[in-house]
Amino acid sequence: MLDPTDWPAFRALSHAALDDALDYLAGIRDRPAWQPVPDAVQARLAEPLPQDPTPLADVYREFVQSIQPYNSGNIHPRFFGWVQGSGTPTGALADLLAATMNPNVGGRNHGAVYVERAVIEWSRELFGFPDGASGVLTTGTSAANLIAVLVARTKVLGSHVRETGVNIEGGRLIAYASSATHGCVRRAFEVSGLGSASLRVLATDSLHRIDPATVARSIEEDRAVGNRPFLIVGNAGTVDVGAIDPLDELASLAEREGLWFHVDGAYGASAMMAPSIAPKLRGIERADSIAFDFHKWLQVPYEAGILLVRDGALHRATFASTPNYLTRMPRGLASGEPWFTDFTLDLSRGFKALKVWFTIKEHGAKRLGAAMEENVRQAKLMGNLIDESDAFELLAPVQLNVVCFRYRPDHLEEGPLDRLNDEIVIRLQESGEAVTSSTTVGARRAIRVCIVNQRTTDDDVRITLAAIERIGNALASAP
Numbered sequence: 001m002l003d004p005t006d007w008p009a010f011r012a013l014s015h016a017a018l019d020d021a022l023d024y025l026a027g028i029r030d031r032p033a034w035q036p037v038p039d040a041v042q043a044r045l046a047e048p049l050p051q052d053p054t055p056l057a058d059v060y061r062e063f064v065q066s067i068q069p070y071n072s073g074n075i076h077p078r079f080f081g082w083v084q085g086s087g088t089p090t091g092a093l094a095d096l097l098a099a100t101m102n103p104n105v106g107g108r109n110h111g112a113v114y115v116e117r118a119v120i121e122w123s124r125e126l127f128g129f130p131d132g133a134s135g136v137l138t139t140g141t142s143a144a145n146l147i148a149v150l151v152a153r154t155k156v157l158g159s160h161v162r163e164t165g166v167n168i169e170g171g172r173l174i175a176y177a178s179s180a181t182h183g184c185v186r187r188a189f190e191v192s193g194l195g196s197a198s199l200r201v202l203a204t205d206s207l208h209r210i211d212p213a214t215v216a217r218s219i220e221e222d223r224a225v226g227n228r229p230f231l232i233v234g235n236a237g238t239v240d241v242g243a244i245d246p247l248d249e250l251a252s253l254a255e256r257e258g259l260w261f262h263v264d265g266a267y268g269a270s271a272m273m274a275p276s277i278a279p280k281l282r283g284i285e286r287a288d289s290i291a292f293d294f295h296k297w298l299q300v301p302y303e304a305g306i307l308l309v310r311d312g313a314l315h316r317a318t319f320a321s322t323p324n325y326l327t328r329m330p331r332g333l334a335s336g337e338p339w340f341t342d343f344t345l346d347l348s349r350g351f352k353a354l355k356v357w358f359t360i361k362e363h364g365a366k367r368l369g370a371a372m373e374e375n376v377r378q379a380k381l382m383g384n385l386i387d388e389s390d391a392f393e394l395l396a397p398v399q400l401n402v403v404c405f406r407y408r409p410d411h412l413e414e415g416p417l418d419r420l421n422d423e424i425v426i427r428l429q430e431s432g433e434a435v436t437s438s439t440t441v442g443a444r445r446a447i448r449v450c451i452v453n454q455r456t457t458d459d460d461v462r463i464t465l466a467a468i469e470r471i472g473n474a475l476a477s478a479p
Contacts, residue, residue: 010056017060024068025075025089028455032432034073041066077455078434078464083239083267085293086453087301094358095301098351106347107339109332116340116353122360123306126272128285134312136343137304137352141266142184144291144307147318147344149175149188149231151289151309152260154318156230162318166193171227176200176218178210178245180238182264207397208243210234212253219257231260236281236292237268240439240448242379242402244268248283255286263287266305267296267452268400273369277376277400294356297372297401299454304352309343316342375401375451382449382461391469395441404439404446407472418445420475427471434464 004010044066074084103112120135138144153161156173166173173194177185179201189199200222202214219229232254234245247263254261263269263284269292271277272284284290290308294300309315320342322328329335341347360368383398386405396404406421425438425447439448447468451461 004056013057013060020064021092022089025092028075029077031069031076032073033076033078033435034429035070035432036430037070041070073435074453075455076435077453077457078460079453080449080451080456080464081429081435081437083296083450083452085296085299085302086455087295088299088359088454090358090362091299091301091355094355098354101351103351104347105349105351105353106341107326107336108334109336112351112353113336113340115351115357119353119356119360120306120308123308126365127269127287127290127308129308129310132312133308133310134315134343135306135308136340137306137349137356138291138344139303140295140305141182141264141291141293142187142305143345144305145182145185145262145264146188146191147307148262148289148291148309149185149192149194151311151315151318152231152262153192153194155260155311155314156228159317168228171222171225172198173231174198174200174219174222174227174229175231175233176202176210176215176229177233178202178204178208178235178238180204180208180210180240180243181233181235182239182266185233185264204243207399208238208241210245210250212246212249215250216253216257219253219259229257229259231262234261234263234283234287235268236263236265236284237271237400239266240402241396241404241441242268242398242400242450244280244399246283247281248286251283251286254288260288261286262289263291265290265292267293270294270297271369271372271400273365274372274376275369276373277369280400294359297375297452298356298359298368299371300355300359304356319343319345371454372401375453375456378456378458378461379403379449379451381458382451382465385462385465389465389469391472392465395444395446401451403449403451404441405449406444406446407468407476409472409476412476414444420472421445421447423475424468424471427475428464428467431467431471433467434460436464436468 073079075086103110105112105116116137123135124133175198177199186196186199189196200218202210205211222229232250234247234250236244251261269290272281288310294304295302328337379398379401382403383394386392386394391407392405393408394405407424422438422445425436429435437448439446
C-alpha cells in the first residue's frame, strides 16, 4: 500500500536524487560553511500535520529548496566549530543500503548482527582487549558513558541493584573526573540514580590534565569519611583543548585502589590507528571500559558510537533479560545469542555498523590514521601561525587537534575582549567563510578550532585565520 505505484518513475527520481547528492558533496567547498535558516523557510517547515498525500517529486523539491541548503556545516572543509566528523560519500552510501535492508539489530540471527560483531571485534583488537570482552554500538559516547557508569555500578553493588535500586547505607558511591571532562559524564550520574554529587570534579594541571596524585588524595579523603570510591574517568582528548589524561598512571591507581577505570575517548581514542599519536594514549589498553565515536575522527556519518567492556559477563548482567516475547531459540531467526539488547538500553536498534564496516573496509586503519595525523599537523601549523602573529594570542598548548586562541588588540581590557571574540565567532559563521566555536580557557574566552575534517587543507587553515583577523580588525576599529 505504501510502496510506489510507479516503480520506473520512483527509480528515475531516486537516481536523480543520488546524482544531486553526489554533486552536493563534490561541490561542498564552493558552498557556505554555514548559513542561517530564513524566517520564511522556518515557517514553511512548521506546517501542520499533512493529512493528504503529496507527490514525491514535490516533497523532494521542498527538501532541495528548504532543507539541504541549511546544513549544520560539518561536512565543509572549513568547519572547525565542534568535534564533528565530516563523513564520506561511502558512508552515505552505506546508510542508504542499511535503510534499504531496514533490520532491527537488537538481536536475533541475521547478517546485520554479524557486521556489528565484526566492528566490535576490530575495536577490541585495536585496544588489545581480551577474549571475553564485550561491546555494543550506541548513538554516541554520551550513551556509551552512561552504559559504562551503569556497568561500574553493577560491579560495586551487584546485579540486584536493578531490582532494589541504589540504596546505600552510610556514605555515597564516589567517582573521580577532571573539570575538563565532558558534561555527559555528569549527566550519566544524574540519570543513573547515583546523583551528580557522587562525581568528584577535580582541577587540572597546566596542560588541562587530571593529576593522579590529586585523585589519590581525594580517594583517601572520601574513604576517611565513610564514602565508597568506585570509579575513575580518564579523558583521551578533552573537548575544550584536546588534552589526554595520564591514562597509564590512572590505570595503575585504579588497580591499586580496586576501582573501575573508564576512558572517555569520544574522539581521541580512535587515534590508536595513528602511529605518531597512539603512544600518547598509553594505558588506555588497561581500562575496564572505553567509549568512543566512529562519527568523529573516523569520518563515519552520524550517528555511531561504541562502548567496549573488559568484563563481558558483567556487562551482560547489567542489562540482560528474557521476557516471553524475546524467547531465544536454538535455531531459526530467534537464535544467535547473545543479543545486543542484552548489553544496552535499546531493543530497537538501527544498522549503524554497516557504515562503520564500509568505512574501515574501504580505507583501512593505516589511511584513517594518516588522516588523523594530518589534522594534528594542521592544528600545529595553526598554532605556529598564531604564535607568529601580533594579532592573536594562544590560550592553551596545541596538544592534539584543537587550537584555542583569541584575537587581541592592545587597547581592550578582558571583559570587552571576551565580548569581541564572541562576536568574531558569530560574524565568521554568518559570513559562511568558516565555522569556529567559543569556549573558556581559564577565565578567558577563546576562539576554538577543532580540526577533525578529512577535507581540510593548509589553505583552509590560513583562510580561516585571515578571515578572523579581518573581522577582528573591523570590529576593533569601529567607533
